[in-house]
Amino acid sequence: MDSKQLYQEVILDHNKKPRNYGRIEGASHTAEGLNPLCGDHIWVTLDVRDERVQGVAFEGESCAICKASASMMTANVKGKSVAEVEQLIQEFREMATGKLDVAHQPNHLGRLAVFAGVKDLPSRVKCAILPWHTLHAAFHQEASASTEGAADPMGGS
């Protein structure tokens, strides 16, 4: 895995100019995501009405991989139904952990496939997944998500 493949223009661009950055006032759902190992720390706020994501925003301090992942996530899930977003969360997690081959298996990830290369950088998988984890926690009204413990995407004990 070459970092040039991971740090592509699209990722560097979303890092520099994150979309939907900030906080939704009067959000219906909100969650905090923390990766204690590297210090990535984000908040996701949602406006969910009629089982559909009407609005979504994120903010926080994080590395480029996490920030770009969060930015592209918000751009992708806006307007989708909760069921569609849950499907995306599942597929993104599977792609990042190498269980889903985006080139050969059907999926709905589209441009999010730029994160496929992260599977070869085990220390960075959690950075890419954290925003999706946090989004999942917000849907389920969990106050916070962590990349450690039971929620560890790497399947650690």
Next chain:
Amino acid sequence: MSSVLKKVMAPAAPFDVAKIRAEFPILSLTVHGKPLAYLDNAASAQMPQPVLDRLVQYQTREHANIHRGVHYLSETATAAYEGARRKIQQFINAREEREVIYTRGTTEAVNLAMHGYGRAFLKEGDQIIVSTLEHHSNIVPWQMLCAEKGCKLRVIPCNDAGELLQEEYRKLFNDRTRFVAVTHVSNALGTVNPVKEMIAFAHSLGVPILIDGAQAAPHLEVDVQALDCDFYCFSGHKMCGPTGIGVLYGKTALLEKMQPYQGGGDMILSVTFEKTTYNAIPYKFEAGTPPIAAAIGLGATVDYLSGIGMDSIAAWEHQLLEYATEQLKAMPGVRIIGTAREKAAVLSFTVNGVHPHDVGTILNEEGVAVRTGHHCAQPVMQRFGVPATARASFSFYNTFGEVDQLVAGIARVQKMFA
């Protein structure tokens, strides 16, 4: 060659880094098609061939359990294991061999002191002094003791350069101060603390003091008698030795009144169901079969370091640090965290607008191995208002060319994120 003769010759001979590198097989690796520049020595250093050879010799010709058998191999293994203790005693200039207790590493050494001394002698309301610069392993054990006993932790602050404020340190003492635990060299910033003066001050008030030497033993000459510390802790793998072995040095009088840390074989003189009599020091603290090969390997490691000379090692690493500091200072957007006057060869830095983990991943692509994160020193990160840093840490086998490789890598990071 005697060590006296080497000391006389050392200043005259130029430091032959190429010859030294040839003794470290791992340094000739390439990573992503680039020569490896291993600059993560503060996390763990690489092992030279003589130490590797010693491990193989032990495992192929000398291995058996120690302190037990009457047969040839057990006696050979015991002699090598205790011989290594003697080498380590001389390396840190301890008064007696039995003041050298083998542990799994610095962390276990601190925990042993906490259990054996802290739990036995500290009481509710007592106070323990630590510093802002401590590694988590010299904070958490004392916090656990505080929680158990109702003791209080007091913290020595540092200035913007990362130097401990000595006046504040002295002000922290009061009639409830019962223990001090402070690092010799900061792992996150490289600051060399004036521990000799700090020890003298603690002793002037009758307070014992433990020094975390994990980052000092690989880089400086450590003389525990000259320092007069009560405890000194270090790890083998940070000084080019094996993992799984470290040392707690303690003064005989203290060790003798301490409680054992773990119970088991080798730490007893006699056992009945009514009463157990503990063995003498150091064995009282070495329950169970120890990492025999690793201990013998650590003996070979201190021989190897002494062969080069700690003065020569410190001098070469200082040149590398000065050169690297100069180069990074000249890069706009690069901030060096930790600018103490007295520093070991550790360079913590941040790159403006780029998270340290992105810096580390891209440097890895250039063959440069640095550590990124909080370096198990979150209070240091909080003090300097950063979530994490990238850290280049040098050993005597590093070169000026590797510093250039680091600098070129940082320049590439800046270009990508421009």
